[in-house]
Amino acid sequence: MAEAELMPIIEAITLAVELAGIAVILAGILLSALAFARQLRASGADGAYKALRSNIGRSILLGLELLVAADIINTVAIEPTLESLAVLAGIVAIRTFLSFSLEVEIEGRWPWQKRARETTASRREGA
Template structure:
């Protein structure tokens, strides 16, 4: 079990690094585009979307580290209860971020965009 703890720490630090790098990276892209093209709602929305996606990815790594750490290192009822609370909170955060990014719940179908008449180009 001693070998698992460093792995858990690496996964946790990876999640933190993803959030930090994604935050600064999306901020740098946002600032460069805003300076080059001028501030627009589209650039702001893309910034929020990119920032949200990096936070979501980082949260996934942090949840994975919590799961591995709890199951492999301390499999007690108390630690499982704490893990359930952590996963519940982080899942709520993930769903909230998903709604902010996509503008809909993950299980809802995406509504077709009106006015363009063509195919979407994502």
């Protein structure tokens, strides 16, 4: 297949991955809202609100991963120029920062830090 024949296929794949990322975010928000309403009736506002924020954050993280994948496909396969790679690097840097920020917001710790429970459990086993 010639390069010109592959371009529409690659563009369609890129669009499909972008749409999947958007769909994951929207579905996550909808499902999180439904779970929030159920939990709000069952246990009250405080626990339900924390679960809502956590679930929405996870949906956004997964959606961002798909959107980054679409950007990588688009840049590497369709427009492999130095300028497009620089734009991709900027997009990935911004989305990585957003991912780390969301992870801290959801988990209350940096992604590379162990959970307090895991650290405490390992100390007890080692003692």
